[in-house]
Amino acid sequence: MPEARNEAVAAALTELSERFPHLHWDFRPDPSGGRTELISQWLGEADEDVMLCAFRGAHIDERFHRQDFFFLNFAYGGDYDALSARYNNRITLHCGDCYIGQPYSGYAMKKDGPEETTIVGLLIQKEAFFREYLEPLSADTALLRFFLEPQKNKYADEFIRLTLPDGSPIWQLLDLMLVEYVEKKDDSQKILKALTLSLLLYVARSYHADQEPARPTAAEALCDYIALHSDTVTLRSLASHFGYHPVYLSRLLPRLTGNHFSTLVTEARMRKAALFLDNTQLSIEKIAALLGYKDSSNFYRAYKSYYGTTPRQQA
Template identity: 70%
Template structure:
């Protein structure tokens, strides 16, 4: 075992020791008027990213919801997560991760002789929207997943991924554990940067799993590429990626979708714009930047022409 691996194991042991002392403050939902218990932020209020860990052979959490985003990793061993949406237990084997939205129902369950280590990255909701929305906005499916709780308080969606041991995510997670336990100067800045890197790797892994499950058609591949790169895409760059001549690609898109490249690009941008306006407090200037517009005026005109209404009216609705 290397020095860094020993430091990570020591950090895991310390996080596990702290686990029972965290602010396990379950309260009835003060806003929704429902009976489910809500777990408040477990760390210090000034922390925007925190880590926690459980190690042992038995855990029977109360079913609850939480007011933050979280990514739980089956670091060693296997455990089960009780999911509200499917009303059953989801098995998390070693190497899996479970991504939960704010207010999604959840409970960790484990019993038996074999110990398990579960490591969680917790992110305050406001910090998530401020720090991590831009990279996630490239993917409309993931964007909808992370923004849905802003509109539907009890969305109850989750993402489960299997991460190979060769994934850089595991090294990054070990670095995060060591950094969090050490609590040195600039730790929060470092943790937030590492969280962003892990999220980007998770996005990549998510797409790889989706492609393995169902091989997309050519039309789906082209539309997905537009959606993923709509903030900076040109016909030339897309043609280069797929190995086509721009003129051929232009004609192919019309043949397959009955829309031009410019129309498809606008469709993608406007769908994302509507999600931002309906689910976030972002300004028109920030939304324009995320969508790839040079200024807010261009975004405003495009939105009004496309939807027949203004961004302000959509946000106020």
């Protein structure tokens, strides 16, 4: 990174860390369900879908709270502790780690010297997340379930922890976003939302790689590829990816998995269909398109055959 770029990023971090104590810290009790936890409202401006914040120091002792937005906290420099509601868990985030939290998941940052730490937060409004980013992230079923869970279970309290290598493009994107957010222009939100999409796609790639077994079996590798590309995969493209002839692969799949190619694709699509129907307000036609069906009537027939009910009855 050129020195001028380093200086711009350093200046942005300094500016955001100075703003940090003066953000819109508004903790309100949850008005629904009779719960007493405090809910942190959106910290950015009303017209912002994406915002960045930064803490720098040797001591932070946040009150335990929940927040009404998605967030990704990056241990940009140094270590800190994250207190979560999941199993009363307190984990240490080391430099290079990323903590991803759902709306309403319990959380608090803790740090008590002596070394200084820098924590960068990327915050995304719920509505903007589902509008802008749900579709591009829908390939990985496990990740999709994580992001959709709060729609069904408000207090899901799940989180994701990733360790990102120094050379990850995520850090470069984050640096660009820091400078863009501080040096705000009229089109900054458009740029930030585009950068956020790129960052989230790299996060999805890192998450998938992190979830893969060290040495997946041939059956696992084939099924994982089908699940990730269920909207576009063909027998020919699957064979090409793994270096097989399509005819040989069509005979190999039943031996390895117990199912033919078309059955594996349908199963992968139906698992995602259930997630979309249970957790979103997307139309049947939109869900069909997301799953790779060019005609929604084909989706209806496949769903009815698989689940014994129609998508509309499920929705």
